[in-house]
Amino acid sequence: MQTVRIALGERGYDIHIGAALLGQPQLIAGVLPHPRAAIVSNATVAPLYLEPLREALHAARVDVVPVVLPDGEAHKNWNTLQLVFDALLANRCDRQTTVIALGGGVVGDIAGFAAATYQRGIPFIQIPTTLLAQVDSSVGGKTGINHPLGKNMIGAFHQPLVVIADIDTLRTLPDRELRAGIAEVIKHGAIRDAALFGWLEDNMAALLARDPVALAHVVRRSVEIKSDVVARDERETGSRALLNFGHTFGHAIETAMGYGEWLHGEAVAAGMVMAGDLSCRLGKLDSEGRDRLRALVQRAGLPVSLPPGLEPDRIRALMNVDKKAKAGRIRLILLESLGSSTIVADTPEDALQATLTAAAPR
Amino acid sequence: MQTVRIALGERGYDIHIGAALLGQPQLIAGVLPHPRAAIVSNATVAPLYLEPLREALHAARVDVVPVVLPDGEAHKNWNTLQLVFDALLANRCDRQTTVIALGGGVVGDIAGFAAATYQRGIPFIQIPTTLLAQVDSSVGGKTGINHPLGKNMIGAFHQPLVVIADIDTLRTLPDRELRAGIAEVIKHGAIRDAALFGWLEDNMAALLARDPVALAHVVRRSVEIKSDVVARDERETGSRALLNFGHTFGHAIETAMGYGEWLHGEAVAAGMVMAGDLSCRLGKLDSEGRDRLRALVQRAGLPVSLPPGLEPDRIRALMNVDKKAKAGRIRLILLESLGSSTIVADTPEDALQATLTAAAPR
Numbered sequence: 001m002q003t004v005r006i007a008l009g010e011r012g013y014d015i016h017i018g019a020a021l022l023g024q025p026q027l028i029a030g031v032l033p034h035p036r037a038a039i040v041s042n043a044t045v046a047p048l049y050l051e052p053l054r055e056a057l058h059a060a061r062v063d064v065v066p067v068v069l070p071d072g073e074a075h076k077n078w079n080t081l082q083l084v085f086d087a088l089l090a091n092r093c094d095r096q097t098t099v100i101a102l103g104g105g106v107v108g109d110i111a112g113f114a115a116a117t118y119q120r121g122i123p124f125i126q127i128p129t130t131l132l133a134q135v136d137s138s139v140g141g142k143t144g145i146n147h148p149l150g151k152n153m154i155g156a157f158h159q160p161l162v163v164i165a166d167i168d169t170l171r172t173l174p175d176r177e178l179r180a181g182i183a184e185v186i187k188h189g190a191i192r193d194a195a196l197f198g199w200l201e202d203n204m205a206a207l208l209a210r211d212p213v214a215l216a217h218v219v220r221r222s223v224e225i226k227s228d229v230v231a232r233d234e235r236e237t238g239s240r241a242l243l244n245f246g247h248t249f250g251h252a253i254e255t256a257m258g259y260g261e262w263l264h265g266e267a268v269a270a271g272m273v274m275a276g277d278l279s280c281r282l283g284k285l286d287s288e289g290r291d292r293l294r295a296l297v298q299r300a301g302l303p304v305s306l307p308p309g310l311e312p313d314r315i316r317a318l319m320n321v322d323k324k325a326k327a328g329r330i331r332l333i334l335l336e337s338l339g340s341s342t343i344v345a346d347t348p349e350d351a352l353q354a355t356l357t358a359a360a361p362r
Numbered sequence: 363m364q365t366v367r368i369a370l371g372e373r374g375y376d377i378h379i380g381a382a383l384l385g386q387p388q389l390i391a392g393v394l395p396h397p398r399a400a401i402v403s404n405a406t407v408a409p410l411y412l413e414p415l416r417e418a419l420h421a422a423r424v425d426v427v428p429v430v431l432p433d434g435e436a437h438k439n440w441n442t443l444q445l446v447f448d449a450l451l452a453n454r455c456d457r458q459t460t461v462i463a464l465g466g467g468v469v470g471d472i473a474g475f476a477a478a479t480y481q482r483g484i485p486f487i488q489i490p491t492t493l494l495a496q497v498d499s500s501v502g503g504k505t506g507i508n509h510p511l512g513k514n515m516i517g518a519f520h521q522p523l524v525v526i527a528d529i530d531t532l533r534t535l536p537d538r539e540l541r542a543g544i545a546e547v548i549k550h551g552a553i554r555d556a557a558l559f560g561w562l563e564d565n566m567a568a569l570l571a572r573d574p575v576a577l578a579h580v581v582r583r584s585v586e587i588k589s590d591v592v593a594r595d596e597r598e599t600g601s602r603a604l605l606n607f608g609h610t611f612g613h614a615i616e617t618a619m620g621y622g623e624w625l626h627g628e629a630v631a632a633g634m635v636m637a638g639d640l641s642c643r644l645g646k647l648d649s650e651g652r653d654r655l656r657a658l659v660q661r662a663g664l665p666v667s668l669p670p671g672l673e674p675d676r677i678r679a680l681m682n683v684d685k686k687a688k689a690g691r692i693r694l695i696l697l698e699s700l701g702s703s704t705i706v707a708d709t710p711e712d713a714l715q716a717t718l719t720a721a722a723p724r
Contacts, residue, residue: 078444082440085509086511089512089515090511113479116518117475117506117516118515119515119516120504120506120514120517120518121519142482147447149448149451150451153451153480154447154480156479156483156518235483236482
């Protein structure tokens with residue numbers, strides 16, 4: 001087991017990474033303020049991991065309330081959140097009860113937001129069971145739900161007590177979701193770590209084959225990179241925005257298609273290729289860097305262009321409502337080289353249009 | 363104008379108290395991060411104060427989005443909160459937009475929770491227009507909505523940039539709401555300030571007649587007392603619970619009757635009399651103190667017993683789901699004397715039953 005400490009002062013916490021961690025209930029029981037927890041999971045993950053975890057916690061004398069939600073981004077809304085509140089209240093959970101999210105990013109976001117707002121905030125633990133959640137969404141304290149007019153528009157910052165990334169849970173992950181998680185790993189390399197980017201170019205086959213050493217490596221490096229960025233800017237007022245590389249394009253794609261058509265990581269993958277293209281058009285990134293980024297995304301089996309039938313103008317319009325927009329202006333994250341990124345507040349409209357046009361599927 | 367500074371480090375802020383403050387837009391414009399604000403009000407308050415405030419802000423070059431909600435505790439729910447999110451998104455409000463709550467406690471709680479969770483948190487200003495909101499709910503950063511199974515069960519701590527308590531807005535307040543606000547002033551005296559309690563015994567008539575000097579005095583003293591308690595315990599892990607004097611009984615009454623039958627301050631008033639009675643039964647408060655508390659509540663025109671038809675057993679059962687319950691035990695705030703209070707974790711059941719029985723209307 002490897003442990004990465006997230007340095008956020010009194011809100012700091014550990015991320016444990018390794019195999020067979022779900023069989024070590026003391027990792028959870030040891031940090032609970034009171035031996036009572038609500039495990040929030042979904043209909044896909046619960047049959048695989050909820051009952052063993054519950055038994056392990058029960059053996060550690062922790063009282064467990066299970067809450068099973070419907071699966072999918074389409075359910076990341078108020079109605080599903082309400083199911084968590086209903087269960088917490090029906091079971092008379094008080095402020096000493098800890099919410100444990102067992103699942104992917106959607107479960108983590110909903111359960112985390114429930115924990116952030118139930119009785120104005122109760123403790124929270126993340127057990128991410130997808131690569132995307134292990135390398136990205138379980139780190140940084142962002143929680144929330146979608147609004148019909150925009151993704152993640154309602155939410156809160158709420159840091160967990162501990163994050164437990166059990167590599168074994170990735171064995172049951174569908175291939176498509178594995179690749180979607182790799183998109184965020186590529187992102188971490190692209191914005192901050194040329195060595196990780198190069199490692200991915202050399203080891204993509206092992207990663208796609210779920211080699212445990214490769215998986216543990218990308219989870220640990222991703223967590224280190226993301227947590228370093230988050231520690232410098234917990235509330236996303238400045239440099240944390242670098243983590244949104246590819247996301248302004250990606251969110252627009254997801255909104256245009258309707259949540260759930262493409263996975264988040266797939267939309268981000270196409271968004272990163274577009275952001276790389278735009279970086280090149282603006283003279284920030286050389287064409288070799290642009291091409292290497294596109295090639296790596298493609299080797300991971302991820303999309304490199306807009307989905308068929310989506311007009312560039314529609315994507316352009318949707319980029320305006322993104323949270324990253326500041327006082328009406330679009331802020332984009334662009335690359336200066338593979339491993340180095342920057343925030344650009346005023347993107348020239350003609351270059352943006354050219355990138356969107358070039359991103360149409362061929 | 364008097365100003366009380368709330369000492370919460372980087373989240374510290376000013377509370378301005380005085381007459382004609384709504385005509386001084388620089389009090390607001392001077393603290394906005396960006397000259398754009400959404401004013402959230404309700405159908406009762408908006409016709410009185412929204413348009414003048416909007417014009418004053420417009421003159422100070424602040425762009426204003428008005429959001430008018432239905433009035434009443436019955437609307438303190440997700441559907442009403444959603445109206446705020448819808449308006450913010452429809453008007454493309456970004457993270458630089460400030461939410462201004464113009465109204466009583468319900469408006470402040472909903473607007474504050476919207477600000478706490480819109481795009482994971484945007485700036486917030488309180489302009490309380492009821493005595494209850496000026497002396498209590500606008501101080502301390504609590505925001506939230508009700509759940510069908512419990513009051514204020516969903517919410518967040520979110521501190522405002524500034525609070526503007528314009529005494530002039532109390533002229534239009536219905537008598538019943540004025541008295542409900544006085545209940546919380548009595549509470550502040552009872553738990554923390556014997557001098558304020560004595561002042562209220564001497565000046566209740568002037569207060570009920572809305573003498574401006576009397577109003578300004580109780581607002582300032584209440585804000586000072588409450589903010590002092592909050593500064594010691596922002597997230598309510600300990601001594602802040604003293605502010606809940608009368609509230610465990612009061613919330614049970616409100617839940618049993620259905621929100622909106624009694625005003626919050628009315629339920630708290632009866633709850634304080636019950637808590638005083640219980641304090642006396644447990645030998646903590648002398649009978650003179652108990653009787654003075656009951657007499658002052660009565661002189662303010664507030665209820666001193668349970669509403670007709672409510673069984674003591676029903677109230678007792680509802681006290682268990684209160685947020686103040688810690689790991690199944692009821693914690694109550696009791697008085698040691700007028701002006702001094704304490705948290706009691708294990709209340710003897712027989713004394714509690716005797717208090718509930720004695721509180722039935724005669």
